[in-house]
Amino acid sequence: METLAKWTLDDYHRMIASGILDDRRVELLAGKIYEITPEAPLHTFCGGNLADYFRDRLNRQAFVREARLITLIDSEPEPDIAIVRGSWSDYRERHPGANDIYLVVEISNSSLIKDLEQKQPIYAVAGISEH
Structure with a gap:
């Protein structure tokens, strides 16, 4: 039986501090390192538009x-939008x-399966409720 080494x-x-991951866009999900898919223009538009909406309302x-x-x-993880307490400082x-x-928001088109099967359970275990 194979054993998966989790990080x-x-x-x-x-790894980040040593520079091993410098040339890669990655995120750690449940102890596994995944490459982040580049955003399509529609994804960037939807994320930016929704973030501006939240900023205006909040x-x-x-x-x-x-x-x-x-x-x-x-x-x-690197959610598309996270609404958090505080400020940059x-x-x-x-x-x-x-x-x-x-609140975290994942904008999904091509990433829907990953967001539902990998990220949603991680958010739930962390106590971030689904709305």
Whole structure:
């Protein structure tokens, strides 16, 4: 029987710090490292448009982050949008964690299966509820 070696957040951060992952766009999901697919123009448009909508409606009552990492138990996904507590200065030394997050948004077209089968359970385990 084969055994899959899973990466911890510390392992992943050491790889980033050492430069091993410099030439790759990746995210850690449940201890596995996945390459992030480049965005199509429609995906970028939808994400930017929705983020602007949230910013207008929230009027600085929460911080809207676009395509930025969040840190969860054994994952550092990069949701298309995360609405979190605070501001940029609160995340100078760390990424937002589950307790900082009000909402994550994944915009899916070609990534729908990955978002539903891989990311949704990670968000649920972290306590980020589905709305």
